[in-house]
Amino acid sequence: MTATGTDLRRGPFREGDRVQLTDPKGRLHTITLTPGKQFHTHRGHITHDELIGAPDGSTVTNTAGVEYLALRPLLADYVMSMPRGAAVVYPKDAGQIVTMGDVFPGAVVVEAGVGSGALSMSLLRAVGDTGTVHSFERREDFAAIAKANARAFFGTDHPAWTVTVGDLVEELPAAVEPGTVDRVVLDMLAPWECLDVVAEALVPGGLLICYVATATQLSKVAEAMREHGGYTEPSAWESLVRGWHLEGLAVRPQHRMHGHTGFLITTRRLAPDTAPPLRKRRPSKGAYGEDAASSGDAADTGPVEHLGPVTVPDEDWTPEALGERVASEKKVRRLRRSMGLLEEAGHDA
Numbered sequence: 001m002t003a004t005g006t007d008l009r010r011g012p013f014r015e016g017d018r019v020q021l022t023d024p025k026g027r028l029h030t031i032t033l034t035p036g037k038q039f040h041t042h043r044g045h046i047t048h049d050e051l052i053g054a055p056d057g058s059t060v061t062n063t064a065g066v067e068y069l070a071l072r073p074l075l076a077d078y079v080m081s082m083p084r085g086a087a088v089v090y091p092k093d094a095g096q097i098v099t100m101g102d103v104f105p106g107a108v109v110v111e112a113g114v115g116s117g118a119l120s121m122s123l124l125r126a127v128g129d130t131g132t133v134h135s136f137e138r139r140e141d142f143a144a145i146a147k148a149n150a151r152a153f154f155g156t157d158h159p160a161w162t163v164t165v166g167d168l169v170e171e172l173p174a175a176v177e178p179g180t181v182d183r184v185v186l187d188m189l190a191p192w193e194c195l196d197v198v199a200e201a202l203v204p205g206g207l208l209i210c211y212v213a214t215a216t217q218l219s220k221v222a223e224a225m226r227e228h229g230g231y232t233e234p235s236a237w238e239s240l241v242r243g244w245h246l247e248g249l250a251v252r253p254q255h256r257m258h259g260h261t262g263f264l265i266t267t268r269r270l271a272p273d274t275a276p277p278l279r280k281r282r283p284s285k286g287a288y289g290e291d292a293a294s295s296g297d298a299a300d301t302g303p304v305e306h307l308g309p310v311t312v313p314d315e316d317w318t319p320e321a322l323g324e325r326v327a328s329e330k331k332v333r334r335l336r337r338s339m340g341l342l343e344e345a346g347h348d349a
Contacts, residue, residue, distance in 0.1 A: 009072060013051050013058075018152070020073040021046075023066060030073060030081045041066075075125065078153055079118035083339055085145045085332045088118035089187060090261050092241045093211065098126045100266060101209040103183055106130040110176065110201060112168040112194065113137065113187035117146030119211075123185065124150070124158050133161050134175055136168045141332050144341045169197050176201050187211040189319065192224035199230045202269040209266045218263045225267050229276060236265040 013019060013033055021029040021039070031039050037048045044064030051060060051070055061067045073081070076091035089097070097119065103109060103126040114120055114137035123133050137143040143165050151157055164171050168186075181201040186194060191210040198208055208231070212218050218236055225231045242257035270276060336342050 010056075012053050012055050013070070013072075015052055018073055018078065019051060020071050020077055021060075021068040022071070023068055028077075028081075029068075030077075075121060075153070079116075079121065079149075082116065082118075082149045082152070083145060083335055084116035084118075084149075085139075085142045085327050085335055086115035088116050089122075089211065090118075090258060091122075092239055092258055093261055093264065094119050094122040096239055096264055097185060097209055097211065098122050100264065101183055101185060101207055103127060104131075107132075107182040108176070108180060109133045110168075110172065110181050110184045110198075111135045111187070112185070112191075114143055114146045114163065115187065116142065117149040119185065119187060120146060120161065121150055121153055124154075124161055127160055129160060131160050133158075134172075134181075135161065135163045136171055136175075137163065137165055138167060140165045141336060145332075145336065145339065148339050148341055168194050172197050172201055179203050182206050184208045185211070189217070191217075192221045195224055195228050195231070199228065199269060204269055204271040206269045207266060208269070209264060211262050211264055213262050215263070218265060221265060225265075226276075230270050230274075231267040232270060232276060233279065234265050234267040236263055238263050 015033055015035055017033050019031055019033055021031065023029070023041075029039065029041075031048070033048045033052055035049060035052065038045045039048065039062075041062070043066050044062035046060055046062045046068065051058070054060070054070065056070075056072050058070050059067050060070055079088055079091065079094075082088075097103070103123060105126070105128040107127050108131065109123055109127055111120060111123060111133060112135075114135045120133065120135055127133055135143075135146075137146065143163050147157070147163055150161065162175075164175060168188075178200050180203065182203060183206060184198050184202060186198075186208070187210075188194075191212065195208075202208065210221055212221060222234045222236065225234045238260060240257065240259055243254040245252050245254050333342070
């Protein structure tokens, strides 16, 4: 077995494997194989021993005659069903981050805002054993949950992953040498607060990608990137995914879809002592307020003095103000207890 558990994704089912069971109606159930245990529903049960040693992609029939398809869950399946203390980055966004962020094998990546570890696992898959992912998380309990989730998926602690509990601005300079980081991924409330320390860490041409939930955050971080002067003109987008119903001639969009989850915004690090090119496209009249509109062409000749229409004090940027569902301390403690992590509290993350 490799250090990242690659071989665990192949071969017959083993004790400790996570297995995804699909019933005839398409409902999914994820179990961890344990000798002697049983998986029960209101319509019969299956013994885990029937699956241990069976090949991936097998079918198994329960005591009531209901047939289940058994498969190892994909990473996308796993992150949507794993224990979580914080909201996860959806697979559609993680895929965009890895691809549009150009995360490559061997890359040195910095991630801030680990949450439950969903994005971390996609980044680790992308950099491979020869790369490095430095993750920073302010909350020790979230960091512990993320590490446990990744350990369960990879089968062991990933050798390319370092998790630091603390603030990115304070911890990053001590964690990496200046100008050695290839990619930075920020999933946090106020990424504009980190632009200076990220600029110091990135190699010239290195890429910064931020994941934010609201248009107000998107506007503020875009204007902060422009005002900084060390980054290229930012580019932003969101992705909406709609599945399709496939049944004979009844081929149509599904009634439900994965709509807005977050915005992505990217920019590249300029070489030292390099000014960004002048902006040739004039912003719309009034885009930066009446003061900017009355200052002639100031708004279309490079960085502007205004941070756009967003003037909310930094202390007012809270998860609650942005409409995020914040996990209660009671829920997080209960989750950590169920994962066997409470005894690890106080240990280095």
